[in-house]
Amino acid sequence: MQFKLTSHEENVSVITSIAPQFGLYNHCCRSNFDALHTLVKDDLLDVNSTIISKMQSSIELIPQIAGHIVTSGGKRLRPMLTLASAGLVGYEGTRHIDLAACVEFIHTATLLHDDVVDQSNLRRGQGTANAVWGNQASVLVGDFLLSRAFQIMVADGSLKVLKILSDASAVIAEGEVHQTIIKNDLETAETAYFQIIENKTAVLFAAAAQIGAVIAERPEREERALEAFGRNLGVAFQLTDDVLDYSAEQLIRGDDFRDGKITLPVILAYAAGNDEERAFWRRTIGDLKQNEEDLTHAQSLMLHHGTLSKTLKRAREYANAAHRNLSLFAPTAHRIAMNEVIDFCVDRVY
Template sequence: MTGETGLTPLHRLMADDLEQVNATIVQRMQSDVPLIPQLAGHIVAAGGKRLRPLLTLATARMCGHTGSRHIGLAASVEFIHTATLLHDDVVDESQLRRGLDTANSLWGNQASVLVGDFLFSRAFQLMVADGSLDVLRILSDASAVIAEGEVNQLLTANDTETDEGDYLDVITAKTAALFAAAARVGAVVAERPRAEEKALERFGRGLGIAFQLVDDVLDYSAEAEKLGKRVGDDFREGKITLPVVHAFARGDERERAFWRRCLEELDQREGDMAHAMELLHRHGALDAGIARAESYARDAREAISGFADGPIKDALLEALRFSTARAY
């Protein structure tokens, strides 16, 4: 693994399994209704890191699973994730995702929501095919928590009074719940003790939160462009993320009025983005976000410290390091 960084070691070690997952995804998104595979194929082909299904594949293998149950379950995890992306883009009225037109901008909101529902259904079919009530419980519970997180985010959208606890509640539900479930399922299929399940769940949750917190920081960082992200999307949409929460709490009344105008009223003018970034730097809000992410990453690292050393554990730890290193 010498010289390999980021998600490369995980992708290399799981390449054969991931190829089977991708084949399962292509097979399961087929339908006699032509629009379904067309729209679903658009968002699946848009790529992404496949980090969530990789967690299921890697934890299963690290725990000694030698069968193929983890393939269908990793595909199920990716279907849940893809369905939530389709729904998120409708709710956020997003026009671009990873530099490409969103499904809702091409086919409309109704088709995107309904195909998202189709992918959720496919995910549950794969869970049922696996036959484990434990797996079904873990992934269905995660799906319910994600939906709660999405509704909670809707209720707190554009609200500058959102505090750190409120925001962490949202991302723990909306983002980290699926990371946690994806990692835990690996131990379930390997029939490992409950303590190992919980340890991997903790690892996945910490990784998911750290990953999202760094995404929040990257929205206000030139580093985003290097990673294929568009700087300022969260600001333009009026999203209240952790850097904003910190800057708002530490700012004076004039600064708070600026945040209210830009994020609550969405009254944004030329130069506002630059001023927002200046305020975030002035109050150390980006550094605070990174520090918070690193604290969750440390907890995740501690969570899998008891597992035997080996290439897969090393790759998971490198993925964890990458989750925060992207900010630099």
């Protein structure tokens, strides 16, 4: 069977039919993030204050642009991992606040540079910094935030933390460059894709979580467990993100498709496709020659071959590994909240 969908009505009906099989509309899962949010609420307020105060500069455009992205409704997932890990291992100091802000600055710098890179016009429904202020400002304010993150780490004074986050920062850049190389390349191997998402996404999750154990001076095995938890969670998160870009809730975006980005749902669909389907992928993703109805057709091919559900299944495997990583720790309120965040990351609907 081959899907030939052209009208908006058919599009909607197909996507609606995909959703239940993924549990994408499992709204109860929203609360899973709230549990952790409640636990680290006070810390998170401090992190937000730190972010606002540390992004200041005598050059007023810097906090304007940084603020545009820092306050654009992000979930602060990465800094929350630092707060959660610190709480999990019983850390009682205040260093986790500044270091969580560092993690968010590194992430924000990546977003600012990613906007230049992908020439995307929308992120979370707002105009990107790039679209509003141009490439120049996005790149330079990203540089400022990355440098500011290192200044904060230096003030914190731990060479170990500096090593973790400078290593992460270099690996993120490698992952991003690697991603630009495979763009439009439908022959990309699954292993290359997994290497990229581990580097560009999971490494910062891992570093964010590991830092909590480092500042609490916990034993090596706890540090390693939290690092692995973050890494597995990050991969699960990115796999889910790559599914969501083709899902109903994200229909207004379809950014990955329009950019010719190679993600697992595409790799699997191309591998499973017949000659005609492969020609479709080569035209739309390989050569970026796209018609209005192509995204809908891409989604229908993914439904036909089950590549979105296969990708989500992989996400679930990584999520399960993250759960196992946390099993080293006693089932405190923090651990349970972190378990819930894992599930939230693979079940989220936004």
